[in-house]
Amino acid sequence: MRLDEEVIAHIEALTGTVDASSAVVEEVVARLTRAFMEGGKLLVCGNGGSAADAQHIAAEFMNRLRLDRGPLPAVALTTDTSVLTCVANDASYDDVFSRQVEALGQPGDVLFALSTSGESANVIAALGVGRGRGMYTVGFTGQAGLATMSACCDAVLAVPSGDCARIQECHEFVCHYIAGMVESRVFEWSPPAKPGTGSEQA
Numbered sequence: 273m274r275l276d277e278e279v280i281a282h283i284e285a286l287t288g289t290v291d292a293s294s295a296v297v298e299e300v301v302a303r304l305t306r307a308f309m310e311g312g313k314l315l316v317c318g319n320g321g322s323a324a325d326a327q328h329i330a331a332e333f334m335n336r337l338r339l340d341r342g343p344l345p346a347v348a349l350t351t352d353t354s355v356l357t358c359v360a361n362d363a364s365y366d367d368v369f370s371r372q373v374e375a376l377g378q379p380g381d382v383l384f385a386l387s388t389s390g391e392s393a394n395v396i397a398a399l400g401v402g403r404g405r406g407m408y409t410v411g412f413t414g415q416a417g418l419a420t421m422s423a424c425c426d427a428v429l430a431v432p433s434g435d436c437a438r439i440q441e442c443h444e445f446v447c448h449y450i451a452g453m454v455e456s457r458v459f460e461w462s463p464p465a466k467p468g469t470g471s472e473q474a
Contacts, residue, residue, distance in 0.1 A: 281433075281435070281438060282438060285432065285433045285435070285438040285442050288431070288432040288433070289431045289432065289442045289446065292432055293429045296428065296429050297429065297446055297449065297450065299427055300410055300427055300429075300450055301450055301453045301457070303427075304382050304450065304454050305454050305457045307380055307381060308344050308345070308454065308458050311380075312345075312381045313345035313347065313378075313381050314330070314344070314381070314384065315346075315347050315349055315373060315382070315383045315402075316330050316347070316348050316349065316383075316384040316385075317349040317350060317369040317385055317398050318350065318387060318395065319395070321388075321436070321440050322386035322412075322443075325443055325444060326349070327351060328444070329348070329451070330346040330348040332346075332448070332451040333345070333451060333455075336455070337448070337455055338452055338455065339455050341455060341459045344454070344455065344458065349368075349372045349373070355368075355372065356368050365394060366393040366394045366397050367397060369395065369397065369398035370397040370400070372398075373398045373401045377401070377407050379405065379407070380406065381402075381407045382408045382410065383398065383399065383408070383409045384410050384412065384447075385398055385399050385402075385409065385421075385425070386411075386413075386443060387411070387417060388413060388414050388417070388440060389413070389416060389417050390417015390418065390421045390430075396420070396421075396424060399411065399421075399424040399425055403424065403425075408426050409424070409425045409426045410425060410428070411424070411427070411428040412428075412443045412447075413429070413431070413439070414430060414431050414432075414435075414436070415431065415432050415434060416434055429443075431443065
């Protein structure tokens with residue numbers, strides 16, 4: 273596929289995601305904002321490229337996206353190699369995230385679970401434990417994973433594509449939007465009015 277064709281495929285996937293999931297995204301923004309304001313936290317998990325995305329997402333909350341502000345508590349469950357390898361070795365790789373959710377998750381917390389296929393056993397297991405602990409569970413997947421993830425999530429964002437690269441690109445875009453909206457709401461910030469609009473008009 274040529275570069276221009278890749279760009280067109282990216283735009284189509286992103287536009288389809290926004291058209292299909294804008295209401296879901298806004299619900300996630302509202303629930304995550306409330307969780308942070310009530311003292312809760314965000315846990316994030318995924319495998320492979322989605323593991324990298326999980327760490328990226330957590331970093332946007334722990335540090336900042338656009339505002340100079342205090343940290344928001346977010347933990348990527350993909351980063352502690354001792355925990356990951358001892359659980360995988362002593363029990364099963366299917367338990368590497370669910371064990372951490374069982375230890376860290378509390379009622380009112382939020383779990384972001386990323387699986388482009390929607391079939392990752394360790395991600396599905398984490399969602400099950402999260403729901404059992406009263407967490408708000410959000411699945412990020414592709415079109416093929418919609419049915420599976422809908423059965424174990426409070427909210428699902430499914431990119432209408434079967435291409436792993438397009439799915440992950442759309443997940444990153446949506447998570448940047450969520451992070452920006454949540455930090456602006458938690459810290460009561462809004463962008464300044466453009467010249468010639470709003471209160472500056474006379």
